Amino acid sequence: MTESPAPETSQPMVRFERVTKRYGSLVVLDELDLDIARNEKVAIIGPSGSGKTTVLRMLMTLEKIDGGVIHVDGEPLTHMERNGQLVRANESHLRRMRGKIGMVFQHFNLFPHMTSLGNCIEAPMRVLGLSRREAEDRARELLEMVGLRDKMGHYPSQMSGGQQQRVAIARALAMRPKVMLFDEVTSALDPELVGEVLNVIRRLGEEHDLTMLMVTHQMGFAREFADRVCFFYEGKIAEQGAPAELLGNPKEERTRQFLSAVLEAS
Amino acid sequence: MFWDWNYAIEILPILARASIVTIQATLLGFVLAAVLGLVFAVLRMSRARWVSLPVAALVEFVRSTPLLIQIFFIFFVLPEFGITIGALTAGILALGLHYATYCSEVYRAGLENIPRGQWEASLALNLSPYHTFRDIIIPQAIPPIVPALGNYLVALFKETPLLSAIAVLELMQTAKILGSESFRYTEPITLVGLFFLVFSLAAAWLIRRVEARLSLSKV
Ligand SMILES: Nc1ncnc2c1ncn2[C@@H]1O[C@H](COP(=O)(O)OP(=O)(O)OP(=O)(O)O)[C@@H](O)[C@H]1O
Numbered sequence: 001m002t003e004s005p006a007p008e009t010s011q012p013m014v015r016f017e018r019v020t021k022r023y024g025s026l027v028v029l030d031e032l033d034l035d036i037a038r039n040e041k042v043a044i045i046g047p048s049g050s051g052k053t054t055v056l057r058m059l060m061t062l063e064k065i066d067g068g069v070i071h072v073d074g075e076p077l078t079h080m081e082r083n084g085q086l087v088r089a090n091e092s093h094l095r096r097m098r099g100k101i102g103m104v105f106q107h108f109n110l111f112p113h114m115t116s117l118g119n120c121i122e123a124p125m126r127v128l129g130l131s132r133r134e135a136e137d138r139a140r141e142l143l144e145m146v147g148l149r150d151k152m153g154h155y156p157s158q159m160s161g162g163q164q165q166r167v168a169i170a171r172a173l174a175m176r177p178k179v180m181l182f183d184e185v186t187s188a189l190d191p192e193l194v195g196e197v198l199n200v201i202r203r204l205g206e207e208h209d210l211t212m213l214m215v216t217h218q219m220g221f222a223r224e225f226a227d228r229v230c231f232f233y234e235g236k237i238a239e240q241g242a243p244a245e246l247l248g249n250p251k252e253e254r255t256r257q258f259l260s261a262v263l264e265a266s
Numbered sequence: 267m268f269w270d271w272n273y274a275i276e277i278l279p280i281l282a283r284a285s286i287v288t289i290q291a292t293l294l295g296f297v298l299a300a301v302l303g304l305v306f307a308v309l310r311m312s313r314a315r316w317v318s319l320p321v322a323a324l325v326e327f328v329r330s331t332p333l334l335i336q337i338f339f340i341f342f343v344l345p346e347f348g349i350t351i352g353a354l355t356a357g358i359l360a361l362g363l364h365y366a367t368y369c370s371e372v373y374r375a376g377l378e379n380i381p382r383g384q385w386e387a388s389l390a391l392n393l394s395p396y397h398t399f400r401d402i403i404i405p406q407a408i409p410p411i412v413p414a415l416g417n418y419l420v421a422l423f424k425e426t427p428l429l430s431a432i433a434v435l436e437l438m439q440t441a442k443i444l445g446s447e448s449f450r451y452t453e454p455i456t457l458v459g460l461f462f463l464v465f466s467l468a469a470a471w472l473i474r475r476v477e478a479r480l481s482l483s484k485v
């Protein structure tokens with residue numbers, strides 16, 4: 001077999017290699033392997049405490065890694081190569097890698113003392129070095145895209161949960177990430193506001209080149225939107241596959257139990 | 267006569283001039299306390315033990331020793347190490363340092379009240395620690411603690427008479443000199459008390475105005 005350099009596109013956008021995460025003696029991720037292709041949309045489902053949030057938080061470097069390596073865009077995330085060896089990444093490497101990733105949180109985490117426009121221009125100005133004009137132009141475009149053209153001057157406290165979450169999505173997109181992480185972004189919303197946020201995510205997936213990972217309990221949305229669904233159980237992927245297959249015809253008993261429990265609840 | 271109006275009116279301008287020194291010491295001391303207090307609070311939050319521990323020790327030490335001793339230390343002991351400073355400067359430094367330790371506790375409470383999600387969102391947006399503090403954390407942490415900081419401003423003001431111990435010509439020292447010259451203490455000391463009352467009330471009013479402004483701008 002001849003060795004040829006893999007073309008850009010065949011390399012996964014995100015790769016977890018035997019990634020382990022512990023809190024004290026509790027093993028939250030147990031040598032997790034997971035590859036996510038460029039522009040792939042992956043839905044993560046699973047029972048509470050199975051490590052879904054942890055996967056996203058590790059990618060965002062909000063948690064430190066206890067074992068294994070995470071690669072993003074072909075480069076190790078929390079490690080870097082030095083003299084052919086993998087060593088712990090320094091701050092400048094971490095910052096460069098973080099720039100490839102954006103995250104939307106369950107509780108929005110908007111900056112309450114800034115308007116929606118202010119929320120969306122802060123990091124582009126401070127981190128990307130855009131001028132206020134450039135940052136505002138980009139922010140306006142994004143806020144318009146998420147349907148908040150008339151809310152640019154509003155503070156978070158003046159908006160509904162659905163509107164706040166859409167600002168949070170625009171804020172993350174303003175940093176031009178390659179990977180977007182969504183952690184149960186509709187769980188804190190009143191039922192009638194869930195649709196407007198999911199619609200924005202749907203459009204994002206259609207119109208932008210983005211790799212998307214989303215933890216969700218919205219099985220209907222996962223089925224229609226995701227390319228692949230991963231079922232997490234006790235820090236491992238117990239089963240994964242195409243949404244129709246995994247959700248309609250699960251092979252594992254645990255998956256079946258989980259899905260019927262979710263179905264019953266909704 | 268128990269109260270001599272002529273004498274009181276005669277010394278009023280002298281005391282008014284001295285009150286400028288008192289106010290100067292108060293404002294400069296408080297600016298120092300407010301800035302240094304924030305620095306202490308931020309350094310104490312550092313995850314590097316070799317930063318946070320010495321700062322915590324310094325804060326505890328300064329807080330648990332009398333201000334008067336610190337004033338004497340800065341004025342009389344530092345010159346032994348070749349650092350000579352004027353009495354007023356020494357007094358301002360001592361007041362500022364002492365109240366910085368109190369302010370740092372107030373800041374710390376304010377900083378700890380910022381939800382973790384704000385830090386995480388800042389990190390996720392790749393903001394540097396500097397910008398995170400400057401643009402995200404501190405603007406949210408300060409407004410709720412303005413009343414507490416204001417109380418320390420008034421407390422610091424009321425402790426400026428301690429500077430008379432190193433002969434700073436502030437209100438108290440001036441009153442003492444006037445008294446020893448005329449052998450009348452009633453008028454100078456009473457007037458000094460009145461000065462403090464008026465300025466304290468003015469400061470309290472100002473702080474309430476600032477509070478109101480802040481709660482308005484927060485929406
Ligand atoms: N900071 C922490 N300290 C200790 N344990 C933690 C911490 N964060 C998470 N855990 C534990 O790690 C496990 C996995 O947590 P994680 O948040 O990833 O679960 P999840 O799959 O997102 O669950 P949920 O559906 O409830 O959000 C849980 O048992 C949780 O209690």
Ligand SMILES: [Mg+2]
Nearest residue numbers: 052053054184
């Ligand atoms: Mg979770």
